[in-house]
Amino acid sequence: MNAQQAELLDKLRRITSADTVRPFGNFVLTEAVDLAPFCTDWRGRYTGQPLCVVLPSDTEAVAAVVSACAAAGVPMVPQGGNTGLCGGATPIGGEVLISLRRLNRIRYVDADNNAITVEAGCTLQVVQEAATSVDRLFPLSLAAEGSATIGGNLSTNAGGVQVLRYGNARDLALGLEVVLADGSIWHGLRALRKDNTGYDLKHLFIGAEGTLGLITAATLKLFPQPRETVTAWVVVTDPLAAVRLLGNLRAVAGDNVTAFELIDRASLALVLQHMEKARAPLQAKHDWYVLIELSGAQYQLHDILEQTLQEGVGSGQVIDAVIAKSEVQRLELWALRENISEAQKLEGISIKHDIGLPVSRIDEFIQRAGTALKAISPDVRIVCFGHVGDGNLHYNLSKVNALSNEDFIAQTPVINRIVYDLVCELGGSISAEHGLGQLKRNEVLQYKSMTEMNLMRSVKAALDPQGLMNPGKLL
Amino acid sequence: MNAQQAELLDKLRRITSADTVRPFGNFVLTEAVDLAPFCTDWRGRYTGQPLCVVLPSDTEAVAAVVSACAAAGVPMVPQGGNTGLCGGATPIGGEVLISLRRLNRIRYVDADNNAITVEAGCTLQVVQEAATSVDRLFPLSLAAEGSATIGGNLSTNAGGVQVLRYGNARDLALGLEVVLADGSIWHGLRALRKDNTGYDLKHLFIGAEGTLGLITAATLKLFPQPRETVTAWVVVTDPLAAVRLLGNLRAVAGDNVTAFELIDRASLALVLQHMEKARAPLQAKHDWYVLIELSGAQYQLHDILEQTLQEGVGSGQVIDAVIAKSEVQRLELWALRENISEAQKLEGISIKHDIGLPVSRIDEFIQRAGTALKAISPDVRIVCFGHVGDGNLHYNLSKVNALSNEDFIAQTPVINRIVYDLVCELGGSISAEHGLGQLKRNEVLQYKSMTEMNLMRSVKAALDPQGLMNPGKLL
Numbered sequence: 001m002n003a004q005q006a007e008l009l010d011k012l013r014r015i016t017s018a019d020t021v022r023p024f025g026n027f028v029l030t031e032a033v034d035l036a037p038f039c040t041d042w043r044g045r046y047t048g049q050p051l052c053v054v055l056p057s058d059t060e061a062v063a064a065v066v067s068a069c070a071a072a073g074v075p076m077v078p079q080g081g082n083t084g085l086c087g088g089a090t091p092i093g094g095e096v097l098i099s100l101r102r103l104n105r106i107r108y109v110d111a112d113n114n115a116i117t118v119e120a121g122c123t124l125q126v127v128q129e130a131a132t133s134v135d136r137l138f139p140l141s142l143a144a145e146g147s148a149t150i151g152g153n154l155s156t157n158a159g160g161v162q163v164l165r166y167g168n169a170r171d172l173a174l175g176l177e178v179v180l181a182d183g184s185i186w187h188g189l190r191a192l193r194k195d196n197t198g199y200d201l202k203h204l205f206i207g208a209e210g211t212l213g214l215i216t217a218a219t220l221k222l223f224p225q226p227r228e229t230v231t232a233w234v235v236v237t238d239p240l241a242a243v244r245l246l247g248n249l250r251a252v253a254g255d256n257v258t259a260f261e262l263i264d265r266a267s268l269a270l271v272l273q274h275m276e277k278a279r280a281p282l283q284a285k286h287d288w289y290v291l292i293e294l295s296g297a298q299y300q301l302h303d304i305l306e307q308t309l310q311e312g313v314g315s316g317q318v319i320d321a322v323i324a325k326s327e328v329q330r331l332e333l334w335a336l337r338e339n340i341s342e343a344q345k346l347e348g349i350s351i352k353h354d355i356g357l358p359v360s361r362i363d364e365f366i367q368r369a370g371t372a373l374k375a376i377s378p379d380v381r382i383v384c385f386g387h388v389g390d391g392n393l394h395y396n397l398s399k400v401n402a403l404s405n406e407d408f409i410a411q412t413p414v415i416n417r418i419v420y421d422l423v424c425e426l427g428g429s430i431s432a433e434h435g436l437g438q439l440k441r442n443e444v445l446q447y448k449s450m451t452e453m454n455l456m457r458s459v460k461a462a463l464d465p466q467g468l469m470n471p472g473k474l475l
Numbered sequence: 476m477n478a479q480q481a482e483l484l485d486k487l488r489r490i491t492s493a494d495t496v497r498p499f500g501n502f503v504l505t506e507a508v509d510l511a512p513f514c515t516d517w518r519g520r521y522t523g524q525p526l527c528v529v530l531p532s533d534t535e536a537v538a539a540v541v542s543a544c545a546a547a548g549v550p551m552v553p554q555g556g557n558t559g560l561c562g563g564a565t566p567i568g569g570e571v572l573i574s575l576r577r578l579n580r581i582r583y584v585d586a587d588n589n590a591i592t593v594e595a596g597c598t599l600q601v602v603q604e605a606a607t608s609v610d611r612l613f614p615l616s617l618a619a620e621g622s623a624t625i626g627g628n629l630s631t632n633a634g635g636v637q638v639l640r641y642g643n644a645r646d647l648a649l650g651l652e653v654v655l656a657d658g659s660i661w662h663g664l665r666a667l668r669k670d671n672t673g674y675d676l677k678h679l680f681i682g683a684e685g686t687l688g689l690i691t692a693a694t695l696k697l698f699p700q701p702r703e704t705v706t707a708w709v710v711v712t713d714p715l716a717a718v719r720l721l722g723n724l725r726a727v728a729g730d731n732v733t734a735f736e737l738i739d740r741a742s743l744a745l746v747l748q749h750m751e752k753a754r755a756p757l758q759a760k761h762d763w764y765v766l767i768e769l770s771g772a773q774y775q776l777h778d779i780l781e782q783t784l785q786e787g788v789g790s791g792q793v794i795d796a797v798i799a800k801s802e803v804q805r806l807e808l809w810a811l812r813e814n815i816s817e818a819q820k821l822e823g824i825s826i827k828h829d830i831g832l833p834v835s836r837i838d839e840f841i842q843r844a845g846t847a848l849k850a851i852s853p854d855v856r857i858v859c860f861g862h863v864g865d866g867n868l869h870y871n872l873s874k875v876n877a878l879s880n881e882d883f884i885a886q887t888p889v890i891n892r893i894v895y896d897l898v899c900e901l902g903g904s905i906s907a908e909h910g911l912g913q914l915k916r917n918e919v920l921q922y923k924s925m926t927e928m929n930l931m932r933s934v935k936a937a938l939d940p941q942g943l944m945n946p947g948k949l950l
Contacts, residue, residue, distance in 0.1 A: 430672060
């Protein structure tokens with residue numbers, strides 16, 4: 001450590017020692033054992049040693065920390081719950097890692113105005129519960145919600161299982177409070193549905209993965225709690241039938257269709273194999289399943305779903321179906337979907353793709369990608385599942401038993417080329433939900449125009465001229 | 476005209492003479508009689524003389540025009556249907572006015588993927604009709620839709636009457652094609668619901684009123700056509716009762732509540748006075764009305780609305796109501812709302828405010844603003860109506876008969892100060908829908924932080940370093 005770094009650490013200690021909540025806490029961590037949990041991502045793929053980890057308690061402290069780092073020319077890495085999947089919140093080396101987790105207050109709940117203002121370090125689950133406590137719904141929902149923080153959800157524009165109806169994190173934000181690269185604070189918290197007084201600046205920071213500024217608080221939309229929910233596990237003939245079934249459902253149930261998740265044979269098999277309590281909803285084994293959920297304020301959702309499934313049987317799209325009869329059964333069905341990632345992790349190493357496609361091209365992608373991959377690796381193990389209503393597939397390959405871990409992972413560039421080139425040809429995106437982080441920031445250059453990259457770079461240069469905000473990520 | 480301007484005009488003529496659609500047309504207008512329709516805004520408040528009006532036929536021609544103007548250092552004003560309400564599309568003097576109206580092709584409709592790609596010069600009505608032709612809904616809907624173009628709707632983030640359910644123009648865009656300040660083209664047209672591969676650049680251009688780039692095409696979301704619609708004209712006791720009624724409706728009907736428009740006594744009176752075919756839906760005269768519309772795929776909307784209105788009577792919120800029995804009657808009720816602006820124009824001069832408020836503060840605003848304005852002008856004529864579900868009020872003052880036009884308009888700064896200060900105090904916006912244009916770009920400085928203005932200016936400087944994109948507007 002050099003003198004400048006030591007001076008910065010002193011300054012950070014002075015900033016956090018003014019902490020009135022816990023005035024004698026140590027909020028500037030430097031010991032290896034204390035740093036360890038912050039240094040590695042959830043998947044264990046990325047690790048780095050920061051200069052320190054600092055845990056400010058409020059927005060003013062965050063601003064002071066950023067000012068200090070900016071003055072010292074030291075890069076920063078913001079981190080929330082550290083549940084990201086692309087290494088976007090993992091230090092590379094020598095940064096000041098700014099943990100937002102102590103900014104965990106619910107600042108304001110306005111049920112009448114359907115808005116809630118929360119600090120960035122609140123977990124998603126805490127935000128959901130605050131909404132429920134005033135008979136409202138905050139609909140962002142994903143597997144990591146017990147640990148993921150809302151600041152991270154916004155910085156990565158998280159998706160989840162209810163995007164079909166309620167949209168991404170971006171669609172759920174009304175306003176933000178952001179600490180900018182120079183340490184100034186943009187007070188953009190507003191609870192207005194309509195505000196056309198200049199550029200909509202919040203959209204710069206949402207999905208920017210911390211590279212333009214640090215989100216410290218957000219005002220979010222709330223929704224009415226659904227009065228009725230009906231959930232079904234459906235066997236379809238193929239992905240095309242799934243897309244058609246979705247269209248039929250939406251034609252009769254409109255925006256009451258809340259979730260529509262595709263699950264392939266391999267995904268279900270992994271869950272049944274690795275998760276103790278999991279039971280198959282139906283006897284026979286099939287190739288393609290869909291988990292469907294309708295919700296809303298109406299009373300007829302059960303009948304509507306049942307009728308549409310019957311029609312699906314008649315037209316050859318649907319082979320079999322089970323409609324959940326209780327909340328317990330509903331949760332069991334959802335567990336089959338929600339545990340796929342964990343089951344795949346327990347199975348072993350995998351090559352993952354989080355792709356977006358126009359819904360009308362999903363079937364073509366699955367067919368052509370499968371054919372192309374089998375051509376280079378005949379016993380390839382494809383595990384395909386995802387939010388088919390949004391065109392978002394998690395298209396993963398589990399390690400073939402015959403290969404060693406290293407040999408399998410060595411195939412990644414070839415496999416990615418096949419998958420991503422096809423995605424691009426079909427008008428899709430190589431990262432639908434998870435963002436770019438470290439994982440895809442180079443890959444994306446193959447699929448973006450120079451004009452677009454230059455636009456992004458000029459925005460980055462305007463907001464972070466020193467290039468200290470989460471360098472090595474996204475761009 | 477100097478030599479450089481003459482040279483630019485020649486260049487523009489050469490660009491548009493390559494027009495293969497109409498190769499012998501004159502698409503560079505310089506004669507006063509030809510320029511006139513482009514020079515003045517719809518309200519007749521702003522007028523200016525451009526250097527010329529150029530009408531390119533496609534995106535490449537637009538890009539060539541912008542390149543030429545950028546090289547010559549000549550400012551540009553983009554214009555669509557010229558229906559804007561803040562002078563944002565009106566030349567100030569000496570600019571090249573680029574009319575987008577010839578970019579009027581529907582490029583692509585994908586009903587399965589619920590997406591449509593259209594050129595910026597298509598009127599909103601044409602886009603709506605293209606959606607209807609494939610049994611889909613494009614829900615953006617506003618009074619000027621027969622003339623307003625989609626490029627302008629996006630550039631101003633237009634709202635309208637269905638924002639409550641479907642969102643603003645911003646929420647309806649999936650991707651854009653934009654000609655940038657240097658004449659390069661950003662090809663950002665994509666039909667994906669989920670795409671996290673970098674900064675979401677489209678949000679820079681939406682609502683930017685042409686100051687960052689020219690939108691030439693857009694990919695927009697489509698929705699299922701509603702199967703059932705029920706519309707009611709309701710008498711409520713006061714604006715607070717209106718907000719409560721809205722809350723009750725949303726609790727039972729959720730996102731089937733599509734429109735919820737507040738109309739005061741004065742607004743209805745103006746429509747009945749000036750619009751020949753208008754008839755009052757109910758005998759007695761009241762102070763506050765709400766026009767409510769539910770729509771969706773369910774069958775019970777009529778019963779739900781009726782029941783909620785009955786409960787409103789029981790709780791003293793609702794005085795009387797009429798539910799439309801036919802499409803004809805539904806259109807008559809909507810005409811009462813849609814003709815308020817026109818009726819106010821026929822009545823004479825007015826001072827208008829398009830404000831946004833948290834829904835929970837609407838009642839307080841109306842009471843306090845009314846009191847404050849009556850204090851300075853006892854016979855003030857307030858005409859108040861708007862999209863109460865979004866917190867957006869059109870809060871206008873019609874000229875008091877005793878005053879001359881000049882004396883009335885001279886009161887504007889005092890009146891604006893009262894209205895806007897109160898709006899700001901209540902956490903609102905001084906321009907909910909209409910944007911800033913020329914009209915409010917100075918006013919807004921009173922209500923925005925220096926940090927926010929600097930952020931906007933740095934974005935502007937990054938994307939338009941020469942400052943040639945619609946100068947004098949928004950910023």
